Amino acid sequence: MTAVIDRPTATVDIAAVALPRVLTSVAVTSMVAVSLAPSLLPRSAVVQAVLTGLLAALGWGLASAWHHLSRRLGAGRPAPSRESARLLVLLAGAVTVAAAMLLADHWQDSLRVAMGVPTVGGGHWAQVVVGAAAIALILAAGTRAVAAGVRRLGAVRSAAVVxxxxxxxxxxxxxxxxxxxxxxxxxxxxxxxxxxRQPVSSSISGSPDSLTSWSSLGAQGRKFVAAGAAYGAVRTYAGIDSAPDQDGRVRLAVHELERAGGLAKSTVVVAVPTGSGWIDGNAAEGLEQRFGDDVALVGVQYSSAPSWVTFLFDRDAAEQSARALFTAVSDRISLLPVGERPRLYVYGQSLGAVGASSIFRNEELGERACGALYAGPPAGSARTAGAVVLANSSDPVVRWSPRLLLHPPALDRTRTDAPRPAWLPVVSFVQTSVDLLSALDAPAGHGHRYGTDQGTALPDGGCATGAAPA
Structure with a gap:
């Protein structure tokens, strides 16, 4: 007689797998779609994965908070949705995300073609999916752990810890x-x-003959003067360490401009740096292409922090420094014989444009300038009336402001350099905020990068040599 032994077999009860609630699926799908909405600039897989993961976790968190609040405020648990409804919404969400990813792939490739950079492939999106899923799961697990800790500690002790x-x-x-x-x-x-290399020409700051030592110019000042001046053009600069305070730096810059022969040129350009002291080399090169050896550039550093830090916490420094330098230079020019006075221009990029534009708040002071050029001025922060403005349509700096949450950006003075995404409330604000991270990673002429036209596009101006007021 043969014994028959029944061996247990492993089975998976699909019905027992808990599907996400309808609201959870809708919230996560919506947030993922927002993360994949058209951007201004090409986006790396890492940045896209982080954004998608963060927003997916946010969608899950909002849905969970809503369910928790409903249980606390309502009479018991809400009626659960049927499994068939949950499955249907989950599948619809998956299809929506897949479609959004296909559209995002097409948009990213169109941006990259316009900017002359390589297009993305399947590997790019595989990294996005894996990275976003990992980030979302980690954040969700962390949130659950914190919630469990709060329950164990109780409301009072948790509040005390916070x-x-x-x-x-x-x-x-x-x-x-x-x-x-x-x-x-x-x-x-x-x-x-x-x-x-330290300059040797007496017409450049940091040289052996200079009043501003090579070591005092700062990292960005040294880059500015080391690039050299074409055909004997003058480049002068005073760094944070060149003098103990702003007034001292401005006086030193004017003396240095005079020492280097800048007042003997037909054109003087007050170049207002960005927060870190940077003056775009493309702008300097463009100015020297425009005027040859008959131009002098003068700049004063007012901060060593990145522009975004200075913009948020010390914007007045840029404006005060720009006005002080322009006033001092124009006052010195006014002491020259009328026929020997150079034309005076103003240039600024980004935060430098904010500082430069503040000069024209004073009508009398602004009338001393023959013209102004601003490259990439932050949205709503610079007075651009009467100035030449260079603003790429793909530059997030010229678009971003809190108003972007509910109002479309003013793009009437931008030049189209790449496909423009349509404005969507909140969504465009999120996408533009993320684009700020890579604003300087684009090729020249795109994003927050500008070329030699920063100098060559300087206006002819409304004054002739010797027009500076006495």
């Missing part, structure tokens, strides 16, 4: 972090790039 963390951040961690960042900015500014 209050303690807030106080520690306000009075210790925040100031310590700010101090550390300030020190790092200063260190970066004082570090000498050994690949740069």
């Amino acid at each position: 209050a303690a963390l807030a106080i520690a951040t306000q009075f210790w961690a925040g100031p310590a972090l700010w101090q550390a960042r300030a020190q790092s900015y200063h260190a970066a500014n004082t570090t000498v790039d050994t690949s740069l």
Whole structure:
């Protein structure tokens, strides 16, 4: 007689797998679609994965919070949706995400073709999917862990922990972090790039004859003068360490301009740097192409922090420095014989445009300038009336402002350099905010990168040599 032994077999009960609630599927799908909406600039797989993962986790969190709030405020649990409805919405969400990804692939390739950079392939989107899923799962797990900790501690103790963390951040961690960042900015500014050669021409700051030493010019100032001047053009610059305060730097810059022969040129350009002290080399080259050796450029550094830091926390420094330098230079020019006075122009890019435009708030002061050119001025932050404005349609800096949440950007003074995404409330604000991260990674002529036309497009101006007021 043979014994028959029944061996257990592994089975998967598909019906037992918990499907996400309808609201959860809708929220996550919507957030993923927002993350894949058209951008201004080509986006790397890493940045796209982080954005998609963050927004997917946010969608899950909002849906979970809604369900939790409904249970707390309602009479018991809401009626659960049927499994068939959950499955249908989940499948619809998957199709929506797939379609959004196909459209995003087409949009990214159209941007890349317009900007002359390689298109993306399947590997790009595979990295996005894997990275976004990992980030979303990690954030969801972390949120659940925090929620479990709050339940164990109770409301009172949890509030006490949050209050303690807030106080520690306000009075210790925040100031310590700010101090550390300030020190790092200063260190970066004082570090000498050994690949740069100290100028030897007396018409350039940092040379042996200069009133501003090579070491005092700062990292960006040294780059500006080391690039050299074409045909004997003058480049003068005063760094943060060239004098102890703004007034001292401005006086030194004017003396240096005079020493280098700048007042003997037919054209003087007050170039207002960005937050870190950077003056775009393309602008300087364009000015020298425009005027040859008959031009002098003068700039003064007012900060060593990146532009976005200075823009948020110390914007007045750019404006005060620009007005002080322009006033001092124009006052010095007015002391020259009428027939020997050079034309005076103003140039600024990004935060430099904000500083440069502040000169024209004073009508009398603005009348001393023969013209102004602003490249990539931040949206709504620069007075652009009467100036030549260079603004790429793909530049997020010229679009971004809180108004973008609910109002379309003003693009009447932008030049189309790539496909323009349609404006959508909130969505365009999110996408433009992310594009700020890669604004300087685009080729010249796209994003927040501008070419030699920053100099060659300088207006002819409304004054002739010797028109500076006495």
